[in-house]
Structure formats: C-alpha cells, structure tokens
C-alpha cells in the first residue's frame with residue numbers, strides 16, 4: 001500500500017538498512033520498481049523529479065503510482081524529489097504525495113530554514129513527511145578547489161541546528177556524492193568521518209543523493225552497443241555499505257535506471273534494425289531495470305524488510 005515516508009525511514013535507520021528511492025518517469029520504470037519490491041518483500045520510495053513532472057505530468061505519475069501501490073503488499077512511498085519551491089510542494093501535496101523534499105540548499109542558510117519551515121508546517125498539517133537538504137552536492141565538474149569543496153559538504157554542527165530549527169523528518173546531506181553519471185575521475189571520495197559526526201548529532205534518517213554506482217556489467221554492455229559512456233563512474237558499493245550503519249536510510253538512484261533502460265533500448269534498436277514494436281524495445285529496457293533494482297535492494301539490505 002501507499003504509506004507515509006517517516007515510518008518507513010525511521011524503521012530503516014533504527015534497524016540498520018536503507019531504502020532505495022528510485023526516480024520514475026513512466027509506466028515501465030514504475031512497473032519494474034514495484035514488481036521487484038514485491039518479489040523481494042522490500043519497502044520502496046518512488047520519486048518524481050522536476051524533469052519527470054515536465055515529461056509525464058505530476059498528476060499522471062501520481063495517479064499511476066498511487067493506483068499501482070494500492071495493489072502491492074509492500075509499503076510504497078510516493079516522494080517529490082528536489083522540490084524547488086513552496087508552490088511545487090503544494091501541488092505534490094494536492095496530488096497525494098506521501099513525502100516531499102524542499103531543496104533550498106542553494107540558498108543562504110537562513111532562507112533554507114525559512115523555506116523549509118513553511119513546507120514542514122503545510123506538509124505535517126496533512127500528515128506528509130518532509131526531506132530537506134543542507135550542504136550542496138559537488139557539481140559535475142570536479143575542478144572545484146578543495147576549500148570550495150569543503151564549503152559544499154554538510155557541516156555536522158550546522159546540521160544539528162538545521163534539524164532543530166526546521167522540524168523535518170529526514171535530512172539530505174553532502175559527503176562527496178554528486179548527481180549524474182560522471183562523479184569524478186576514479187573513485188569518488190566519500191567523507192565517512194563527516195557522516196559519522198553528523199549521525200552522532202542527528203538522530204533522524206539521513207538521505208544520500210547522487211548515489212548511483214554505474215555498475216561495471218552495465219557499462220560494459222552499454223559500450224558494446226556503441227553508447228559513449230567511457231568516462232562514466234559511480235559510487236562504490238563498499239562506500240554505500242559503509243554509509244548505511246552510519247545513519248544513511250534513504251538512497252537516491254536515478255542514473256543507474258537511466259543506463260539500464262538505455263541499454264535495453266539500444267540492444268534491440270542496434271541489434272534488430274527491423275524491430276519497431278515499442279513493447280519489444282522498451283520492454284527490454286524494463287528487463288534490465290529489474291536487474292539493477294534487484295541489485296540495489298540487495299546492496300542496501302532492504303530485502304525482506306517489508
């Protein structure tokens with residue numbers, strides 16, 4: 001069934017596992033997520049970004065997820081990813097989202113607090129959980145000077161204050177991850193000591209953005225279809241496994257789903273130039289999506305937790 005975010009994540013942090021939050025943009029991605037969650041008896045977040053809202057329509061995606069979630073046995077949370085402003089959050093609340101993120105982390109702290117408090121008041125009034133962000137994920141360019149990079153990472157003491165002043169339900173932090181398929185040359189540096197210090201001060205579930213791994217098997221297969229993803233790199237599994245016992249309870253995955261869907265589509269389109277049944281083309285993408293989604297539930301130890 002569709003459930004509120006807080007109950008799912010409080011349990012995850014308490015019991016030392018994480019819940020993947022997968023971005024959806026259409027029917028096939030939503031099907032893949034829910035079929036695997038059901039198969040593995042795992043709770044799951046399905047999140048809608050601004051881009052997805054523009055591509056598919058917020059109400060369309062909300063109605064699809066709500067209806068499909070009502071027909072599965074595992075807990076499903078419908079989450080607004082990177083809510084840009086109060087208006088967008090209100091639209092999500094009206095559409096029946098059960099969790100919303102207000103991302104005001106690029107504003108000065110005082111404004112982030114103000115914006116976030118406003119959203120908390122509205123969302124909590126209708127029983128919906130709130131995620132906010134403190135600190136900024138490094139940009140795609142990794143030519144950020146060390147000092148600037150420091151300024152982007154979440155300050156533990158500030159995090160404690162931010163949580164107290166805003167009343168949020170879970171906190172997104174910056175400890176070295178970044179959005180997209182190009183997370184820097186080699187292995188991205190994840191600041192586990194900083195995470196431990198944040199987790200010592202903040203008892204709320206912590207959220208990791210930019211956590212896609214760009215798995216080797218997926219990258220190799222994509223390269224074999226002629227996809228130009230040679231420079232693509234992700235977060236290492238060991239860093240994910242290390243972050244979970246240190247308070248990370250929600251882990252955002254979008255890029256790995258994009259790569260999986262693209263692999264399926266390219267394999268059919270490049271491999272069978274005579275194929276023009278979209279169900280065969282997108283369907284192959286859905287198969288690879290299910291494989292990646294299975295791996296995420298296993299990596300995060302979400303299996304059997306529903």
Ligand SMILES: O=C(COP(=O)(O)O)N(O)CCCCOP(=O)(O)O
Nearest residue numbers: 049051180209210211212252254255
């Ligand atoms: O943290 C993440 C995903 O991180 P990842 O890129 O490592 O998967 N997310 O929050 C997903 C962000 C998707 C937003 O993009 P569009 O507006 O273009 O849809």
Ligand code: NA
Nearest residue numbers: 080081082101
């Ligand atoms: Na989010």
Ligand SMILES: [Zn+2]
Nearest residue numbers: 179209210252
């Ligand atoms: Zn994000």
